Amino acid sequence: MSTALTLIEVSPSGEIRGSAKMLLAAATRLGTPVAVLSTTPGDHSEHVKQLGDLGAHHVFIAESTQTDSLLATPAVESLAAAFSHFETSAAVLVTNSVEGREIAGRLAVRIGGGLTIDAIDITLVNDRVVARNSVFGGAFDVESSIHGGPAVITLRQGSIDEEVTAHTPDLITITLSLTSVAAATITSRTEAPTDSGRPDLRGAATVVSGGRGVGSKEDFLLVEQLADALGAAVGASRAAVDAGYITHSLQVGQTGTIVSPQLYIALGISGAIQHLAGMQTAKVIVAVNKDPDAPIFDFTDFGIVGDIFTVIPQTIEALHRFRH
Amino acid sequence: MKIIVLVKQVPDTWGERSLDSATGALDRSAPDNIIDEISDRSLEVALRHKDETGAEVIVLTMGPASAAVALRHCLAMGADSAVHVLDDALAGADVTWTSSVLAAAITHEGFDMVIAGNESTDGRGGVIPAMVAEHLSVPHLTSLSEVHIAVDVVNGSRETDYGTLTVTARLPAIVSVTEQSPDARFPSFKGLLKAKKKPLATLSLSDLSINPETSFGSTGRSTITTVTRRPARTAGIKIVDSGNAGVELAEFLAAGRFV
Numbered sequence: 380m381s382t383a384l385t386l387i388e389v390s391p392s393g394e395i396r397g398s399a400k401m402l403l404a405a406a407t408r409l410g411t412p413v414a415v416l417s418t419t420p421g422d423h424s425e426h427v428k429q430l431g432d433l434g435a436h437h438v439f440i441a442e443s444t445q446t447d448s449l450l451a452t453p454a455v456e457s458l459a460a461a462f463s464h465f466e467t468s469a470a471v472l473v474t475n476s477v478e479g480r481e482i483a484g485r486l487a488v489r490i491g492g493g494l495t496i497d498a499i500d501i502t503l504v505n506d507r508v509v510a511r512n513s514v515f516g517g518a519f520d521v522e523s524s525i526h527g528g529p530a531v532i533t534l535r536q537g538s539i540d541e542e543v544t545a546h547t548p549d550l551i552t553i554t555l556s557l558t559s560v561a562a563a564t565i566t567s568r569t570e571a572p573t574d575s576g577r578p579d580l581r582g583a584a585t586v587v588s589g590g591r592g593v594g595s596k597e598d599f600l601l602v603e604q605l606a607d608a609l610g611a612a613v614g615a616s617r618a619a620v621d622a623g624y625i626t627h628s629l630q631v632g633q634t635g636t637i638v639s640p641q642l643y644i645a646l647g648i649s650g651a652i653q654h655l656a657g658m659q660t661a662k663v664i665v666a667v668n669k670d671p672d673a674p675i676f677d678f679t680d681f682g683i684v685g686d687i688f689t690v691i692p693q694t695i696e697a698l699h700r701f702r703h
Numbered sequence: 704m705k706i707i708v709l710v711k712q713v714p715d716t717w718g719e720r721s722l723d724s725a726t727g728a729l730d731r732s733a734p735d736n737i738i739d740e741i742s743d744r745s746l747e748v749a750l751r752h753k754d755e756t757g758a759e760v761i762v763l764t765m766g767p768a769s770a771a772v773a774l775r776h777c778l779a780m781g782a783d784s785a786v787h788v789l790d791d792a793l794a795g796a797d798v799t800w801t802s803s804v805l806a807a808a809i810t811h812e813g814f815d816m817v818i819a820g821n822e823s824t825d826g827r828g829g830v831i832p833a834m835v836a837e838h839l840s841v842p843h844l845t846s847l848s849e850v851h852i853a854v855d856v857v858n859g860s861r862e863t864d865y866g867t868l869t870v871t872a873r874l875p876a877i878v879s880v881t882e883q884s885p886d887a888r889f890p891s892f893k894g895l896l897k898a899k900k901k902p903l904a905t906l907s908l909s910d911l912s913i914n915p916e917t918s919f920g921s922t923g924r925s926t927i928t929t930v931t932r933r934p935a936r937t938a939g940i941k942i943v944d945s946g947n948a949g950v951e952l953a954e955f956l957a958a959g960r961f962v
């Protein structure tokens with residue numbers, strides 16, 4: 380059986396990121412799963428055990444002292460080295476993130492692979508990798524098959540969730556030479572604050588978003604309070620981001636994050652087509668807007684024509700009452 | 704300094720975008736095509752550097768004949784010249800083809816720096832700049848919210864899913880910018896007049912010494928096999944607040960077990 384390589388993401392503090400489970404489960408569908416780790420030299424026995432528990436049959440560790448100071452290229456070189464080590468790899472799986480896509484793109488050029496970006500499902504059909512994508516904000520589902528070369532795929536985070544059998548993996552360790560590679564140097568790094576206590580926007584079951592109608596940075600607290608009352612992630616329209624109410628990383632829409640939660644609540648958002656492109660596949664959509672003709676109401680399961688500053692405090696209070 | 708800006712024409716996101724269900728190709732006849740907003744911003748970054756230093760700015764696109772309109776718009780904004788890769792063999796090109804053709808055209812023109820958008824609003828692949836960089840064996844500094852260009856080095860801050868990085872590289876290099884970079888200028892009347900006289904070159908694949916069969920025959924491709932349209936959403940309950948809508952919303956959420 381051919382192998383399927385996965386690029387395991389490691390945080391700067393050395394922990395394996397949550398995407399490893401999805402990637403190894405997906406790889407198990409396509410071949411013998413291999414975990415590829417691009418990292419600085421050190422003791423990786425804990426990583427190897429953890430990756431075995433997630434189903435890896437082989438762990439391929441490519442070490443370099445420069446791994447943390449060069450942009451994307453160390454991972455490209457590590458995957459390329461693993462690809463030539465396991466001569467039979469039919470697929471390479473990477474997380475769909477800004478960096479993951481670029482790694483996949485450079486690797487596909489390097490190994491002559493066919494590239495599929497942001498797949499939400501993959502299967503093997505007659506020895507060919509078939510990927511499913513959701514495009515134009517979920518308006519279309521597209522299936523594509525990769526042929527003529529190895530498949531390089533970026534998988535949307537949270538798209539595949541299944542249990543696989545644990546293994547005791549074999550370990551291959553190599554030393555990468557990165558002295559002559561064309562790469563940008565990372566001169567400093569600020570980790571995004573992750574301790575808001577709220578779920579991650581991308582995978583959250585409930586999202587509460589605020590738009591220009593929220594009116595100010597101070598009043599955005601109202602959006603956050605409703606989110607906290609529901610255990611939800613916070614999102615925003617581009618108009619709210621541009622006005623400085625909230626950071627760009629929480630923008631939902633065509634040029635922001637695409638979400639597909641069980642429940643999406645839009646507060647003071649008109650429903651421009653570029654915003655809808657980021658949330659219209661939510662199971663249930665609720666909106667509060669004082670304009671009865673706001674386009675968002677064509678998409679809502681429950682729409683309220685009203686002022687968010689009178690409606691939402693009442694909702695929050697009622698939710699607290701229900702709880703007790 | 705010679706800066707090449709990669710610009711793309713895309714279906715206007717204000718219209719309804721559609722895919723041909725037989726071929727999976729973008730239905731380019733349906734909506735209006737316009738220059739991608741992110742391409743405008745990429746050009747703005749180059750033009751600001753030109754304003755300061757007199758750098759030469761070339762805009763490059765690969766696309767159908769109608770894409771020339773986008774190039775004229777860029778010339779009116781202030782680019783010095785434009786290059787249009789136009790060839791029937793490129794219909795339905797995927798990212799693999801697109802990146803190698805763009806890389807060949809960039810090499811053909813010569814460059815110190817390439818500026819692109821972080822992702823297009825139609826394909827949303829976000830991979831072309833990195834793939835072109837691999838073809839050209841130069842560093843990529845992508846998803847920059849801020850760019851600083853000096854004589855032989857470029858640096859900037861990069862937004863990622865896990866935080867912000869500051870990155871730097873010697874030129875030649877490829878940069879891509881996000882929508883956090885400044886709004887683009889509008890073409891002036893004088894710019895529009897001047898644009899008519901600026902050079903716009905059209906290159907075919909043979910001008911770039913690319914023969915699709917031999918150049919792409921041995922690389923993997925992804926081909927669309929099926930396309931399904933999701934059913935459209937229909938509007939549900941809509942109430943007008945008469946003093947109690949906040950409570951009704953809480954009840955709706957409780958009934959749906961969201962509480």
Ligand SMILES: Cc1cc2nc3c(=O)[nH]c(=O)nc-3n(C[C@H](O)[C@H](O)[C@H](O)COP(=O)(O)OP(=O)(O)OC[C@H]3O[C@@H](n4cnc5c(N)ncnc54)[C@H](O)[C@@H]3O)c2cc1C
Pocket residue numbers: 589590591592593615616617618619630631632633634635636646647648649650651652653654657667668669670673685686687688716740824
């Ligand atoms: C290329 C491109 C990409 C884009 N990408 C995105 C994207 O990713 N995400 C995105 O969101 N947008 C995007 N946009 C912008 C989009 O076109 C809209 O401008 C934006 O979504 C509008 O945000 P909004 O609904 O918050 O603001 P507005 O359209 O101004 O709507 C504000 C709404 O708030 C209501 N309101 C005001 N006060 C109150 C109140 N007190 N109570 C209740 N309601 C109130 C008003 O009735 C109005 O409907 C993009 C645009 C382009 C051209």
Ligand SMILES: Cc1cc2nc3c(=O)[nH]c(=O)nc-3n(C[C@H](O)[C@H](O)[C@H](O)COP(=O)(O)OP(=O)(O)OC[C@H]3O[C@@H](n4cnc5c(N)ncnc54)[C@H](O)[C@@H]3O)c2cc1C
Pocket residue numbers: 494495496512514515709710711729739741742745763764765766796797798799801805818819820821822823824825826827828829830831832925
């Ligand atoms: C809905 C949809 C889904 C698609 N999915 C896939 C897929 O999974 N795999 C695949 O191989 N192809 C796919 N394609 C085709 C793909 O969009 C095109 O190949 C496109 O040329 C490049 O990808 P992009 O638009 O995602 O570019 P991105 O990488 O998002 O573009 C970033 C930047 O690169 C530059 N650039 C991109 N294209 C051009 C160009 N033609 N001329 C000049 N500069 C350019 C611009 O500066 C742009 O801002 C898809 C197309 C559509 C419409």
